[in-house]
Amino acid sequence: MIQDLEKTLWATADKLRNNMDAAEYKHIVLGLIFLKYISDSFEELHYKLKEDKLSDAEDKDEYLAENVFFVPQSARWKYLQFERAKLPTIGKDIDDAMDAIEKENPNLKGVLPKDYARPALDKKRLGELIDLIGNIGFNEPGQNSKDLLGRVYEYFLGMFADAEGKRGGQFYTPESIVKLLVEMLEPYNGRIYDGCCGSGGMFVQSEKFIEAHGGRLDDISVYGQESNPTTYRLAKMNLAIRGIDAKIELGDTFHDDRHKDLQVDYAIMNPPFNVSDYGAESLQDSHLWKYGVPPAGNANYGWLQLVINKLSPSGLAGIVLANGAMTSNSGGENEIRKNMILDGVVDCMVALPTQLFFNTQIPACLFFLARNRTNGEYRNRKDEILFIDARKTGSLISRKNKAFTDEDISKIADVYHNWKSKDGNYEDIQGFCKSATIKEVEDNNFVLTPGRYVGTEDVEDDGISFEDKVAVISENLKYHFEQTIELQERIKLNLKKVGIEI
Numbered sequence: 418m419i420q421d422l423e424k425t426l427w428a429t430a431d432k433l434r435n436n437m438d439a440a441e442y443k444h445i446v447l448g449l450i451f452l453k454y455i456s457d458s459f460e461e462l463h464y465k466l467k468e469d470k471l472s473d474a475e476d477k478d479e480y481l482a483e484n485v486f487f488v489p490q491s492a493r494w495k496y497l498q499f500e501r502a503k504l505p506t507i508g509k510d511i512d513d514a515m516d517a518i519e520k521e522n523p524n525l526k527g528v529l530p531k532d533y534a535r536p537a538l539d540k541k542r543l544g545e546l547i548d549l550i551g552n553i554g555f556n557e558p559g560q561n562s563k564d565l566l567g568r569v570y571e572y573f574l575g576m577f578a579d580a581e582g583k584r585g586g587q588f589y590t591p592e593s594i595v596k597l598l599v600e601m602l603e604p605y606n607g608r609i610y611d612g613c614c615g616s617g618g619m620f621v622q623s624e625k626f627i628e629a630h631g632g633r634l635d636d637i638s639v640y641g642q643e644s645n646p647t648t649y650r651l652a653k654m655n656l657a658i659r660g661i662d663a664k665i666e667l668g669d670t671f672h673d674d675r676h677k678d679l680q681v682d683y684a685i686m687n688p689p690f691n692v693s694d695y696g697a698e699s700l701q702d703s704h705l706w707k708y709g710v711p712p713a714g715n716a717n718y719g720w721l722q723l724v725i726n727k728l729s730p731s732g733l734a735g736i737v738l739a740n741g742a743m744t745s746n747s748g749g750e751n752e753i754r755k756n757m758i759l760d761g762v763v764d765c766m767v768a769l770p771t772q773l774f775f776n777t778q779i780p781a782c783l784f785f786l787a788r789n790r791t792n793g794e795y796r797n798r799k800d801e802i803l804f805i806d807a808r809k810t811g812s813l814i815s816r817k818n819k820a821f822t823d824e825d826i827s828k829i830a831d832v833y834h835n836w837k838s839k840d841g842n843y844e845d846i847q848g849f850c851k852s853a854t855i856k857e858v859e860d861n862n863f864v865l866t867p868g869r870y871v872g873t874e875d876v877e878d879d880g881i882s883f884e885d886k887v888a889v890i891s892e893n894l895k896y897h898f899e900q901t902i903e904l905q906e907r908i909k910l911n912l913k914k915v916g917i918e919i
Contacts, residue, residue, distance in 0.1 A: 423572040429549055433542045439580035444647065445538070446573060448530035449550050451654040452514065454566040455486040456494035477521065484660065486525070489517045498551040502544040508534035528653045567658045574616055574655070578775045579818070589615055590687040590737065591773055593821035595622040598685050598735040600830040601785065606636035607682030610727055612670040614641035617652035617663070619685040624661055639663035640679055642670045671695055671719065684724045684734035690779055691739050692716040708756040712748020721784060725762055728788040740780040743865040755863040758855065762786050765803040765833055768867040770811040772819040795837040802858055803836045804867035805829055805850045847872050
């Protein structure tokens, strides 16, 4: 039922965007969903405070104490939807509402979109969009408006990423990839970091993981950084909807690290693939390059070393990178990879199937790194690396995109956990996973492609002999050849009838 609602809302909202580009329309819709969310949260507490004779329902401190944003009268959703939405001034009314909310809530300053009054935005359609979003949650049994708004915000992020294609990948990592990263890392408590956090999907999935396993959200601290100002605002709204108290900073992670001295328990990242313009010239002497200076034309090994530098002594990281990072020899990347492997920080490699991303067809993989693989929490695996070839997993969710099913995610994550665990029952599976020694990796010239180690999948014997199979194939070919000759003769005959001789 919820999925049907999401699809219906998207289809309706998409019709309303008229000729507007998806990248532009995204901020209009998501800004309104956020406004509806904080207004609903406010109204819920406002009602309770009005019922309590000892409380003042218009006292800002009452809301601050409950971690709820204070929404002034002119910005409350009911006022905007039922008194202003049909007026030609609705665009300015929304902009004024966003301004008023930022003034009352300093931690939202500069976050909310305020471009609804522009002449190019059709005010009639804006009013229709407000009515559409205004109905979210009220007719769904067992759901409250706030929970649904969080789901809808997340769903719309994914749909906008799909609609934007290549540009969409800058702010969104497909949900099933994030789920896999989180299930493998199991961030139950401690500090979680994402140095290129996009719209905050890694943190949202971490929160969902904790809730699903009976943990407490208070047990984690969230730190992120994003260089794109508009994406940064999406992240701040996304996490505010979830009630996640995140320390998200704006800036270039390589050149203006806003969490410079931070040491984290988990790092989860999907940096842009193969970035060539990351300002390498001014980073040549960086303290980050413990394993070697990454080439100026590719930031992949810059991201890997930045992440390792952020990990606490027992920290773990999962990073999405282009497949080339597993094999590249250019610019000294092979030496950096070799040094990382010999130092024992590469824990597990996962090859991903194609078509998982909205924005690129570049094949991708997951690097799992561990600062100390002999710390006693798990078994000592410093002389091994786990390779998982997941290229045959995933199912099509549209004509052009795949996603992992929950079964795929469990299968991959369980292999990793069994391999790490002191009492796990891990076994190599031909064609899928292999625990290789560092010596084996060295013999393979420090290449980290899982397919190099796991071998080919065992084919089940169907009981039919090779000779019988060849006979069947030969008979089929003979039949098709005969059909081809017959078809050629018929074509010649028809052409002859119209005076064409072949």
